[in-house]
Amino acid sequence: MKIFLVNRSWLYRIHRWVSLLCAAFFLLLCITGLPLLFKDEIATWNIVTEMPEHMADYADLWNALPSGKLQLSQQYPQKVIKAISADAEKGQLLFRVENPGELQPDHARMKMGGQQLGFDPTSNIIFDHTHVAVKYPLVTSFMHWMHILHLRLGLGQEGMMFLGLFCALSAGSIFSGLILYWPMMTKISWGTIRNFSKCLFLADSHKFIGMIAGIWSLVLCISGTMIVVFSIGYGSYLHTIEMQGNQYFSKLPSGGSQRSFSEAMRWIQQTYPDRNLLSVEYPEQGKNYYAFYLTPDKATKEDFMGQKVLLNGFDATDFFYTQPLPKYLLIAAVFLNFHIHNHPTLFLKMLWLCYLILTMGTIISGLWIYFEKKRKKPIKKVHITLQRRNNLPGLDSAWKWPTAIFIFSIIGLIAPLLSNPDGIIIAEVALSLPLLSCLVILKKQHKV
Numbered sequence: 001m002k003i004f005l006v007n008r009s010w011l012y013r014i015h016r017w018v019s020l021l022c023a024a025f026f027l028l029l030c031i032t033g034l035p036l037l038f039k040d041e042i043a044t045w046n047i048v049t050e051m052p053e054h055m056a057d058y059a060d061l062w063n064a065l066p067s068g069k070l071q072l073s074q075q076y077p078q079k080v081i082k083a084i085s086a087d088a089e090k091g092q093l094l095f096r097v098e099n100p101g102e103l104q105p106d107h108a109r110m111k112m113g114g115q116q117l118g119f120d121p122t123s124n125i126i127f128d129h130t131h132v133a134v135k136y137p138l139v140t141s142f143m144h145w146m147h148i149l150h151l152r153l154g155l156g157q158e159g160m161m162f163l164g165l166f167c168a169l170s171a172g173s174i175f176s177g178l179i180l181y182w183p184m185m186t187k188i189s190w191g192t193i194r195n196f197s198k199c200l201f202l203a204d205s206h207k208f209i210g211m212i213a214g215i216w217s218l219v220l221c222i223s224g225t226m227i228v229v230f231s232i233g234y235g236s237y238l239h240t241i242e243m244q245g246n247q248y249f250s251k252l253p254s255g256g257s258q259r260s261f262s263e264a265m266r267w268i269q270q271t272y273p274d275r276n277l278l279s280v281e282y283p284e285q286g287k288n289y290y291a292f293y294l295t296p297d298k299a300t301k302e303d304f305m306g307q308k309v310l311l312n313g314f315d316a317t318d319f320f321y322t323q324p325l326p327k328y329l330l331i332a333a334v335f336l337n338f339h340i341h342n343h344p345t346l347f348l349k350m351l352w353l354c355y356l357i358l359t360m361g362t363i364i365s366g367l368w369i370y371f372e373k374k375r376k377k378p379i380k381k382v383h384i385t386l387q388r389r390n391n392l393p394g395l396d397s398a399w400k401w402p403t404a405i406f407i408f409s410i411i412g413l414i415a416p417l418l419s420n421p422d423g424i425i426i427a428e429v430a431l432s433l434p435l436l437s438c439l440v441i442l443k444k445q446h447k448v
Contacts, residue, residue, distance in 0.1 A: 015176040018169055020370065023363050025166040029224070030360045032150035037349050037356070039143055046140060048133040052120040056091035058276040062265070064121035068093045071126045072117060082114065085279035088303060093119040094129065157232070164228030171221035178214055181207060181402070190401045190441070199372045206365040211402045212438055213358040215409040219338055226335035230305075233329050238308055245310040245321040249289055252312065252319055258283075259313050264290045267311060267318065274298050278306040288313035296325055299419075305333055342416040345424055351412075351431040401441070405434040 035042065044050065065084065072079065072095055079097040087094055095117045116129040134140050145154070153159035184207060188194075193204040261282070268277060268290075276298055281291040290313060293306030309322040343352050412431035415423040 011176055012180060015173060015180055016370065018176070019173040019363075019366055022166050022170040022173055023367055025163065026170045026221075027360060027363050029150060029163070029167075030356055030363070032146045033356060034353070035143060035146050036150055037343070037352055039147075041346065041349075042139065042143060046134045046136055048135060049127075051118065051127060051132075052091070052123050052125070053089075054091040054122070056088055056121070058086050058088050058278075061086040061088065061091070061093055061121065062277060064119075065093060067121065067124060068095070068119035068126070071119060071124060072097075075126050076117065079115075079117070081282060082284075083279060083281040086277065086303075087118075088276075090118075091120065091122070093121070095119065160228050160231060164225050167221045167224035167228070171218055171225065174210075174214060174218045174221060177210055178218075181211060193442075199369065202365050202369045202372060206362060206369060208438075209358045209365070210362040212405055212434055213355045213362060214402075215406045216355045216413070217359045217362070219409075219413055223335040223339035226332045227339060230329060230332035230336055233326065233332065234305060237323075237326060237329065241308045241310065241321070241323060244323075245289065246287070248321045249310070249312065249319070252317070257314070259290070259311075261290075264311055268292050268294075268309065271320075272309070275307075276303075278303055283313040296330060304336070305329065337417050338413055342413055342427070344416065345428070347428050348416065348424065348431070351428065351435070354435055355431070401437070404437075408433050 069081070072081070076097065078099060080100055081095055081097055083096040085094040085096070086092075096114045097117055098114060114130075118127050118129050119125070120127075148154045151160060151163075153163060155162070188204075193208060194200045261280075265280070268280075272294055274297075275294040277292060277294060279293040283289055290311045292309040292311065294309060295303065295306060305325070307322060307325050310320060312319040343349050408430040412427045415427035415430060417423070420426075
């Protein structure tokens with residue numbers, strides 16, 4: 001290990017060139033991620049009529065389905081229901097509807113695609129999710145393009161795969177920087193930022209802020225890569241179920257009366273009592289079966305992913321076809337939660353904003369160092385002598401503070417996903433402490 005750290009010139013070259021290669025794309029992800037952090041708050045501020053939202057149980061939502069269908073038939077008598085989804089986080093049932101003879105969008109599944117009509121059981125009202133009146137359409141358009149750029153560079157699935165590759169490379173760049181940190185700290189203390197030259201100042205600032213946001217950025221890059229894996233893998237899983245299900249049902253004898261929706265619902269609840277029902281799609285022309293989406297576990301929060309179960313549309317038989325979700329999708333879903341679903345409060349989002357700005361500072365300072373070294377001569381030895389006097393008392397261990405920051409960063413990312421109701425508070429404290437401690441360190445250094 002010592003030899004590995006001493007002979008690190010090759011690792012430094014890898015870190016430098018991979019970082020240069022990823023810098024523009026990583027910076028783009030950070031910039032587009034800034035407004036997306038507050039997309040819910042922006043959407044709520046920009047909407048004309050606020051939609052009712054509150055947590056609800058899946059069973060309670062499905063029990064309210066008859067009331068929702070009645071309200072829909074009264075307000076939109078011309079609409080045909082194609083699918084129904086439960087959104088437990090918002091306490092709503094979502095009806096995907098279309099006009100008779102209208103073509104269904106190919107990408108429609110669960111809460112995606114088509115015209116979505118929401119139903120709130122508590123207020124017993126129906127509202128259109130796809131045609132919401134807003135104060136400033138330009139803000140809505142801006143947020144839409146930020147999402148498109150952040151997710152796939154506006155280039156479809158190919159753009160998503162491209163960004164996934166650069167997320168993986170960025171993770172490698174961050175990891176190599178963490179390894180290079182220790183050999184660079186043999187003569188100075190944690191938090192020391194020398195100002196003898198612009199290059200030294202930038203180098204020390206790069207190491208300092210990079211170690212504060214390092215683990216946070218590493219997890220975000222890895223999770224960004226896994227989101228691409230999840231998106232492509234889950235799409236492939238659904239396509240496989242569809243293709244093989246069609247083959248399976250084509251071999252069965254057809255006949256009998258059409259199975260009613262209530263009978264299909266009763267069958268799925270009896271067959272899978274240990275799951276939450278996320279969504280159900282009605283039979284279509286050429287596809288005479290119901291398609292159900294079920295959570296992997298009844299207690300799960302992952303309402304963006306469901307095992308697909310196809311049930312024969314005729315009531316003469318209970319033939320059905322399904323495949324369990326691949327294990328790698330369950331792993332990828334955990335990383336997706338790390339990236340999207342673990343900063344629900346405004347204070348947590350503000351903390352994420354601080355780490356995001358520090359990450360951007362790490363990228364910019366790294367680029368600045370590279371071009372500064374290209375432009376100027378190496379630092380004189382006199383600076384080394386001066387910086388040794390600049391060590392801070394009580395901060396001699398190069399890994400003492402970074403280790404604490406790493407631990408608190410991991411706690412801050414994991415705690416909101418736990419079932420413990422105090423997880424949010426734990427995360428807020430854990431992510432606040434590194435930022436506050438580093439401000440204290442910089443203040444002490446300023447006095448030295």
